[in-house]
Amino acid sequence: MAKPNQPTQPPAKKSKKAVPMPKQEPKVRARNFNEVALGYSEEQALEEAARCLNCPKPQCVVGCPVELDIPAFIKLIKERKYDEAIKKIKEKNSLPAICGRVCPQEEQCQKLCVLGKIGEPTAIGRLERFAADYELKKGVDTPTLPTSTGKKVAIIGAGPAGLTAAADLAKFGHEVVIFEALHVPGGVLVYGIPEFRLPKKIVEAEVEYIKKLGVKIQTDALIGRLHTIEDLFKKGFDAVFIGTGAGLPQFMRIPGENLGGIYSANEFLIRVNLMKSYRFPEYDTPIRIGKKVAVIGGGNVAMDSARSALRLGAEEVCIVYRRSREELPAREEEIENAEEEGIVCKFLAAPIRFIGDEKGWVKGMECILMQLGEPDESGRRRPVPIKGSEFIMDVDTVIVAIGRTPNPIIQTTTKGLQTTKWGTIIVDEKTGQTSIPGVFAGGDIVTGEATVISAMGAGKRAARAINEYLMQKKS
Amino acid sequence: MYKIITKRELAPKIKLFEIHAPEIAEQARPGQFVIVRLHEKGERVPLTIAGYDRHKGTITIVFNEVGKTTKELGCLNNGDSILNLAGPLGNPSEIQKFGRVLVVGGGVMTAPLYLVAKALRDAGNELTVVVGARIKDLLIYEKEMKNIADEFYVTTDDGSKGQKGLDFLKELLSKKHFDRAVVMGPVVMMKTVSEITKPFSVKTIVTLTPIMVDGMGMCGACRVTVKGETKFGCVDGPEFDGHAVDFDELIKRQRVYLPEERVASVFYEKIGGCACGEA
Numbered sequence: 001m002a003k004p005n006q007p008t009q010p011p012a013k014k015s016k017k018a019v020p021m022p023k024q025e026p027k028v029r030a031r032n033f034n035e036v037a038l039g040y041s042e043e044q045a046l047e048e049a050a051r052c053l054n055c056p057k058p059q060c061v062v063g064c065p066v067e068l069d070i071p072a073f074i075k076l077i078k079e080r081k082y083d084e085a086i087k088k089i090k091e092k093n094s095l096p097a098i099c100g101r102v103c104p105q106e107e108q109c110q111k112l113c114v115l116g117k118i119g120e121p122t123a124i125g126r127l128e129r130f131a132a133d134y135e136l137k138k139g140v141d142t143p144t145l146p147t148s149t150g151k152k153v154a155i156i157g158a159g160p161a162g163l164t165a166a167a168d169l170a171k172f173g174h175e176v177v178i179f180e181a182l183h184v185p186g187g188v189l190v191y192g193i194p195e196f197r198l199p200k201k202i203v204e205a206e207v208e209y210i211k212k213l214g215v216k217i218q219t220d221a222l223i224g225r226l227h228t229i230e231d232l233f234k235k236g237f238d239a240v241f242i243g244t245g246a247g248l249p250q251f252m253r254i255p256g257e258n259l260g261g262i263y264s265a266n267e268f269l270i271r272v273n274l275m276k277s278y279r280f281p282e283y284d285t286p287i288r289i290g291k292k293v294a295v296i297g298g299g300n301v302a303m304d305s306a307r308s309a310l311r312l313g314a315e316e317v318c319i320v321y322r323r324s325r326e327e328l329p330a331r332e333e334e335i336e337n338a339e340e341e342g343i344v345c346k347f348l349a350a351p352i353r354f355i356g357d358e359k360g361w362v363k364g365m366e367c368i369l370m371q372l373g374e375p376d377e378s379g380r381r382r383p384v385p386i387k388g389s390e391f392i393m394d395v396d397t398v399i400v401a402i403g404r405t406p407n408p409i410i411q412t413t414t415k416g417l418q419t420t421k422w423g424t425i426i427v428d429e430k431t432g433q434t435s436i437p438g439v440f441a442g443g444d445i446v447t448g449e450a451t452v453i454s455a456m457g458a459g460k461r462a463a464r465a466i467n468e469y470l471m472q473k474k475s
Numbered sequence: 476m477y478k479i480i481t482k483r484e485l486a487p488k489i490k491l492f493e494i495h496a497p498e499i500a501e502q503a504r505p506g507q508f509v510i511v512r513l514h515e516k517g518e519r520v521p522l523t524i525a526g527y528d529r530h531k532g533t534i535t536i537v538f539n540e541v542g543k544t545t546k547e548l549g550c551l552n553n554g555d556s557i558l559n560l561a562g563p564l565g566n567p568s569e570i571q572k573f574g575r576v577l578v579v580g581g582g583v584m585t586a587p588l589y590l591v592a593k594a595l596r597d598a599g600n601e602l603t604v605v606v607g608a609r610i611k612d613l614l615i616y617e618k619e620m621k622n623i624a625d626e627f628y629v630t631t632d633d634g635s636k637g638q639k640g641l642d643f644l645k646e647l648l649s650k651k652h653f654d655r656a657v658v659m660g661p662v663v664m665m666k667t668v669s670e671i672t673k674p675f676s677v678k679t680i681v682t683l684t685p686i687m688v689d690g691m692g693m694c695g696a697c698r699v700t701v702k703g704e705t706k707f708g709c710v711d712g713p714e715f716d717g718h719a720v721d722f723d724e725l726i727k728r729q730r731v732y733l734p735e736e737r738v739a740s741v742f743y744e745k746i747g748g749c750a751c752g753e754a
Contacts, residue, residue: 181691183512183519183559191693220561222691226502249695251705258698258705258724260731267694275518275688281742284518284544285688286735360727407692409710 016119019048021126026340030310033195033278036337037101045130049077051115052122059112060124065457066099066164068092070109070124077127086135089128090143094167094213095160095206095456097136098189100129101198103453104331136205142212146173151470154179154237156223156410159187160452161243161443163210164459165466169241170213172467177237178215181222182274187245188452191274192266194304196311197334200273224413229439238473239438239466242425243459246404246444252296256354257400261290261362265297265305265401272308290396291315294365296351297401298328303335305399306343314397317343322350322370322383348372348383352390354398365393404449414439424448432462433469440466476556480533485615486608488540489583490549491525497532499562505591506568506682506714509534510690512559513547520544521690523587523659523682523713524563534562537586537615543739546748564690565713569680572599574654577647577677578624579605579668581660584682585616588659589623595657596623603647604628607660611636641667648675655680658717662726669717679717683708685728699725 022038023029029036040048052074060070069088076085089096105111105125113121135141151174155162158180166176184190186203211217223229229240249264251257268287271277275285289312295305298321306317319338321328324347328335339345348370355364369389372381406423418426418435425434425441432440442458444450481493499509508523526535540549551557568591576595580588585606596602604624608614609632621627628647629637641664648671656679658668665681672679685708687697697708700721706712 181561182689183561191689220559221498222561222564225507225563226498247691247693249693251695251698253705258700258728260727264695267688267696270688270694276516280735281739283516284739286732286739288732288735359730360724409692 014051018051018120018123019044019126021123023337026342029196030307030341031313033311035199036196039133040126040130045077045127046080048123049074049127052078053114055114059114060109060122063108063110063112065108065453066093066460068109068128073131074122074124074127077131082131082134085131089131092460093128093456094164094210096128097132097202098160098198098206099453099456100125100127100132101202102189102193104451106332108453136202140205140209140212143171145214146171148175149173149470151175151238152177152236153466153470154232154240155243156229156240157181157187157243157245157443157445158185158207158217158219159243159245159443159455160189161245161445161455161459161462162187162241163207164456165241165243165442165463166215166459167210167213168460168463169466170210170215172463174467174470176215178217179221179223179227180217180219183219184274185217185219187243188247191270192301192304193452194269194273194308196307197304222409224409229410229414229417229436233438238470239440241432241459241462241466242410242434242439242441242445243443243455244407244410244445245455246449247407248405249400250403250405251400252351252402254351254353256356256362259354259356259362260360261288261396262354262398262400265295265301265399266404268305268399269301269308272312278308278312287312288397289314292395293317293397293399294351294393294395295319295399295401297321297403298323298330299401299403300330300334301404302399302401303330303338303343305401307338307341309397309399310341310343318393319343319345320349320351320365320367320393321345321347323372323380324348327380346393350383350385351398355392361396362398363394363396365395365398366390367393404444406445406448410445422448430461431465432458433465438469440469476558477560478556479551479553480531482551482553485537485586486613488549489537489613489615490540491535491537491586492548492551493526493528493533493535494557494560495532496534496560496562499560500527500529500532500534503527503534503563504567505570505594506587507563507565508684508690508713509536509560509562510564511536511544511548511557513544513551514558517547517558518544519559519688519690521564521684521687521709523584523684524590525586526590535586537583539583542736543743546740546743561690565709566711568594568657568682568714570594570598575601575603575652577603577605577644577653577656577672578620579607579641579644579656579658579660579664580616580620581607581658581664582609582613583615584659584661584684585620587682588657589616589619591657591659592620593623601625603651603653605630605644607631607641607664609633641671644668644671648672648677653677656717658682662722662729665717666722666726669720669722673718680714681717681720682713683715683720683725684713685725686732699728
């Protein structure tokens with residue numbers, strides 16, 4: 001495939017539009033769990049790469065939380081040097097096949113791309129995925145490992161923050177052990193994001209790469225219960241990184257919320273993604289999906305839940321969101337995908353109570369209409385209920401996707417660890433240093449629920465700080 | 476992988492496993508539970524810890540073969556391994572000197588209750604222990620409980636041994652003052668005992684094992700209403716005030732997946748089930 005040193009002919013006139021991502025047909029994909037976006041072919045990748053202007057002062061890099069040298073890897077794709085392109089990416093990013101799929105590039109690197117001023121920006125994410133998939137298909141090279149520093153670091157949580165910190169620390173030459181509470185590594189990448197958006201074999205492959213860097217992963221290890229952070233230091237670890245994420249579901253606290261058929265998005269997605277209940281009874285974990293499903297919320301998790309419900313055989317799936325389409329926090333791409341598949345949205349409405357049948361199963365949801373008032377502290381206009389506008393929706397399944405809060409187990413079992421009133425861990429922003437020497441934290445456990453890539457950025461910064469801490473520390 | 480060291484049948488369909496899990500054994504305390512996952516396609520099932528031996532590095536679980544997973548688990552033998560075992564999870568039981576404690580165990584949960592009862596006795600409490608089951612053949616931990624009890628009763632639903640039902644508790648409570656009641660058993664039984672102790676104002680602690688998936692606070696499947704507030708069985712419990720729990724809601728939530736349970740069991744038999752139960 002790769003023909004080094006063969007210059008490509010730039011197209012005579014650059015298109016204002018990016019090469020579109022090939023996808024499964026909406027009607028077909030709405031009934032299967034296979035990946036929706038199929039990825040660029042070599043030709044498509046070359047065509048898209050040729051659009052990159054290779055700016056002398058690239059703005060895209062500024063927008064990347066993990067400081068990827070974007071023009072450099074795109075240039076290598078242009079030159080068909082795919083092996084070198086992925087090597088260039090992996091200098092900064094250990095999870096490129098994942099980031100190429102789930103990063104909100106339109107809010108980061110691509111937002112700052114110069115091409116975006118006159119048309120569509122370079123499709124950086126799609127090119128990153130192309131290079132990463134190229135390598136996964138070919139077989140991943142075993143990286144050369146640095147000489148050991150003799151220092152040991154414990155990472156708590158094998159999600160995006162923990163995996164990134166682990167990879168970088170291993171590259172510095174430290175011995176790294178990740179403690180993961182669930183039975184597989186990946187965190188939100190395996191329990192939260194669905195197969196059709198991020199195939200689990202991609203996560204497995206990237207975790208394999210991190211293991212090849214020498215990182216050990218111990219699953220079934222809930223820190224705080226199995227060992228405390230204090231125990232980890234006693235066991236010979238020199239530093240600890242906490243990347244336990246925002247894994248606790250929020251509920252609305254309205255009447256009837258504990259009826260059967262009402263799931264937190266977390267429960268719903270854990271059953272479907274982590275436990276593979278879409279393959280019940282071949283897999284043991286069941287999931288019950290009704291005919292009329294309502295999903296409460298408007299973020300990516302709401303979109304993921306709605307699209308999963310459809311794939312499980314629901315007849316109607318409706319997203320109920322208290323603001324309007326404009327304020328939807330989900331990625332535009334995911335909203336479009338959902339709409340194409342036939343998900344409907346009920347905007348400016350919120351549930352106020354659930355109605356159950358005699359067996360305790362949900363059969364209806366009373367909602368109230370909203371209008372947008374003055375902007376609140378988030379900068380978005382605050383939804384205000386319209387008196388007398390109550391109405392009832394027939395539903396037999398409800399998925400509550402209104403956000404997740406930090407996991408409290410570490411905070412409540414670690415003496416001296418300072419937290420905010422929201423339960424997030426207080427750190428020095430640059431280093432991730434917590435109130436306890438040698439203990440660092442990053443990702444959703446610090447910021448509250450955010451993105452995969454921002455957690456990775458935090459993991460990266462903390463790894464650098466941990467390295468400095470370890471190298472300054474005597475013996 | 477976690478190896479099974481000892482397997483014993485305590486009563487029909489009730490089995491005891493001692494499993495090699497040194498890290499869990501080191502930390503486990505009475506009242507906590509583990510999550511078991513048997514194989515790559517397995518579900519995550521919570522089981523309350525019925526014992527641990529820090530020296531041997533083992534934990535003990537006792538379970539009733541009711542669903543597909545517990546049937547499959549029951550087919551494993553000495554030397555076989557379990558793929559995943561996470562724990563100890565949940566808050567440990569509150570152990571201190573309360574005075575006179577009424578300890579009521581029902582069915583398979585009598586096993587983990589024995590661990591709690593022992594700790595209560597070691598803390599200096601005087602114990603009145605009641606061990607119950609549907610029928611006399613299903614009684615477990617009778618001898619063990621009797622040995623640590625100051626006063627001991629057996630009860631069965633059909634009266635095949637000891638007292639019939641739980642009504643005799645009223646008499647017991649009216650005769651003696653109790654400082655606390657600790658109950659572990661089927662939800663309906665814990666509800667009944669809580670209702671009996673309430674008029675006597677005896678603080679009653681129940682151990683709830685609602686449906687859960689991760690067991691670490693992530694899914695919220697195990698939510699229970701306690702004093703009008705939603706709590707998670709896995710991280711806020713498993714012990715709750717029996718006088719504050721909405722048992723009726725809990726009973727409904729427990730039944731949510733009964734049809735799927737049946738499907739799973741039928742599917743399991745169809746693909747061959749397990750060979751050991753045949754004989």
